[in-house]
Amino acid sequence: MRDDRGRVTGVIVEGGGVAREIAATMVIGADGVHSTVASRIGVEPYRVGRHKGGVIYTRASGLQNTGYHWHYAPGMSVGVIPTNDETLIFAATTSERFMRELRFDLAAGFDAIVGVTAPALAAALGAADRSPYRGFAGHLGILRPAWGPGWALVGDAGYFKDPITAHGITDALRDAELLARAVLRGTDAALAEYQEIRDRLSVGLFTITDEIASFAWDMPRLQALHKSLSEEMTREVLHVSSGGAESTTNGDAHGGARPSLQSNHGRSQSASQ
Ligand SMILES: Cc1cc2nc3c(=O)[nH]c(=O)nc-3n(C[C@H](O)[C@H](O)[C@H](O)COP(=O)(O)OP(=O)(O)OC[C@H]3O[C@@H](n4cnc5c(N)ncnc54)[C@H](O)[C@@H]3O)c2cc1C
Numbered sequence: 001m002r003d004d005r006g007r008v009t010g011v012i013v014e015g016g017g018v019a020r021e022i023a024a025t026m027v028i029g030a031d032g033v034h035s036t037v038a039s040r041i042g043v044e045p046y047r048v049g050r051h052k053g054g055v056i057y058t059r060a061s062g063l064q065n066t067g068y069h070w071h072y073a074p075g076m077s078v079g080v081i082p083t084n085d086e087t088l089i090f091a092a093t094t095s096e097r098f099m100r101e102l103r104f105d106l107a108a109g110f111d112a113i114v115g116v117t118a119p120a121l122a123a124a125l126g127a128a129d130r131s132p133y134r135g136f137a138g139h140l141g142i143l144r145p146a147w148g149p150g151w152a153l154v155g156d157a158g159y160f161k162d163p164i165t166a167h168g169i170t171d172a173l174r175d176a177e178l179l180a181r182a183v184l185r186g187t188d189a190a191l192a193e194y195q196e197i198r199d200r201l202s203v204g205l206f207t208i209t210d211e212i213a214s215f216a217w218d219m220p221r222l223q224a225l226h227k228s229l230s231e232e233m234t235r236e237v238l239h240v241s242s243g244g245a246e247s248t249t250n251g252d253a254h255g256g257a258r259p260s261l262q263s264n265h266g267r268s269q270s271a272s273q
Pocket residue numbers: 030031032033035036055081136154155156157163166167168169170172
């Protein structure tokens with residue numbers, strides 16, 4: 001819903017054959033990368049990634065929890081993410097290969113990638129119970145405008161990047177906090193600052209993730225990308241933990257001007273080839 005000046009004034013919710021108008025001073029689209037709010041408002045992305053990966057994932061039970069592991073081989077990657085009771089394992093490659101070869105038999109596609117990229121994991125998985133496989137064909141990263149008159153976008157609705165760096169939930173929570181503070185301030189300037197900070201904290205992560213999702217790297221380049229990724233994450237943590245006081249403008253998108261930090265956020269990486 002909009003007023004005669006074009007300001008968004010609420011939403012119309014449809015369900016069970018009934019449409020209901022809900023008036024709002026601010027409509028927030030937290031509705032994912034395919035955001036209905038963004039499309040109804042007519043917001044177009046102003047940054048779009050160039051690469052997207054395809055992912056096959058399952059949850060396995062009975063594996064020993066040895067922490068996060070990221071494995072890489074040319075054109076492929078495997079991630080091991082312990083959860084409360086199970087271990088989430090994803091196998092990723094280019095979206096093109098996923099569409100051409102793997103989507104027709106997700107179990108075989110998963111085994112093919114894990115067998116080459118992480119043979120020891122493949123052996124450990126042999127006897128483990130696995131949940132039904134799920135596939136994700138990929139989606140290019142996007143940055144959409146984060147706000148306008150009467151509306152704002154948060155999480156994947158405003159900023160989506162390839163899941164290969166497994167950082168979307170962190171950024172969605174980060175931006176929910178930033179947006180909540182801006183909404184409480186209640187001014188256009190506060191909302192403009194929300195978008196500015198979101199972008200300053202995100203563009204490096206976005207760019208690095210996009211290159212990792214190309215699967216066109218060799219191991220030295222991949223190592224350099226992860227070093228930069230770690231630096232970007234550290235910058236993000238410093239900003240969040242300082243309540244926003246930490247500068248977000250201290251270097252270029254790939255961290256070239258910043259000191260190299262040793263933390264790799266708990267990721268252990270191995271390359272089988
Ligand atoms: C295959 C894959 C693996 C990933 N792995 C990781 C990972 O390991 N770690 C990580 O941090 N991130 C990961 N991500 C990214 C992460 O899932 C997202 O960044 C995160 O879920 C974004 O949260 P969100 O709330 O913005 O959007 P979403 O989680 O997409 O939630 C949007 C919600 O809005 C609802 N919705 C949509 N349209 C409407 C509508 N019209 N009306 C009402 N409700 C609506 C949807 O049903 C949904 O519940 C992964 C993503 C993918 C695709």
